[in-house]
Amino acid sequence: QDPSSASDSVAPVIRKKITSHVGFSNLPNQVRKKSVKDGFQLTVMVVGESGLGKTTLINTLFNSTIYMPREPLHPAQDRPKTVAIENIQADIEENGVQLRLNVVDTPGFGDFVNNSDSWTPILDTIEQRFDAYLTQENRVRRQKIADSRVHACLYFIQPTGHSLKQIDIDFMRRLHLKVNLIPVISKADTMNEEEIADFKERILSDLAFHDIRIFQAPVYEDEDEEGIAESEEITRAIPFAVVGSDRAVRTADGRIVRGRAYPWGVVEVDDPTHCDFGKLRQMLVRTNLEDLRTHTNQVLYEHWRTERLLSMGVTQDPSVFQEINPAERLREERVIHLAKLAKLEASMKDVFQEKVEIQERKLKQSEVELYARHKEMKDALNKQYEQLAQKKAQLENGTPDTRKRMFRG
């Protein structure tokens, strides 16, 4: 089955086939070798106000025209009333390794007069995708599960240099437990180094103040020193200050690079001293691609599923969720159910047996009593009979005086 089919119910998919150099095929970590063999699948959502450079950045990240920039709306044109959800699918091949990339675009976010509910359709699509996965997991006869769950959400922050805006906080607060949030400061070429450092600090303190959790790359015990240093460098750069450009430009020293040309020089997308683009790409498609998928599956989806099952009245030990696969879980639920039935039946049998014994004891008791009464009556009758027989004999044998006395007596 086509892995994209679950998302088809959410929004139509545009498909592309691309050959480009992204960097996912030469992974630094041995753990990911299996994925290299099987190919990767990554679903990235992009959220941010229009004009912040989302299209450009996605095309720069995957080194291809994944999608075309949108024409700005003409003032006279009717504006859409809600945030739309659009899927673009690209199969990227690199050194014989496949990456199926799904980009979930959210045009319209933050573009309205009132943006207080801009996050709603986005939260809906994330939960619908979880739901589609759960439905397939619960099927008795399961084929390969189509997974349209969102693995990462690139949230674009306007390079204001101030602090986060209300819309940014509203969105991230609603979504941080549902998706791996990766905040990026867009168009970082509009700020100088110091401004970027201050802005990053303010953003991080805003996130901490609002208790918003962004994606944290895990630290592996078996990682070598170089790997640990690289991971720390990436983590320190969050929120990534990025520059996007799908154009090749010539530098002062004659090199052709991806960048943005200004009268005073060229900002190079791939130069780590100019911006964090390289670190973002490193995290997304190389170092942490598998971690994003794993965290989505084992933490975000499981958290959602537990809440969902609880809301449906099903209670389960959440610690069991992570270790057991759905078929195993069903089998275990059946075993527990049968054990409960057997226990109920056994206790009913005990109660029944006890009641029968009480009745038997009562019957026996009344039988004894009945027999005793019967014997008592019989003895009394026998005694009476003997007395009468005695009197009769005396009457027959006795004198008239005796008879008179007897009748008087």
Ligand code: GDP
């Ligand atoms: P979207 O509406 O968020 O998808 O934004 P686009 O990718 O269509 O970009 C909007 C405009 O910003 C275009 O003119 C881009 O050339 C420009 N742009 C994109 N990325 C950058 C960037 O990193 N720096 C600067 N200065 N401009 C950018």
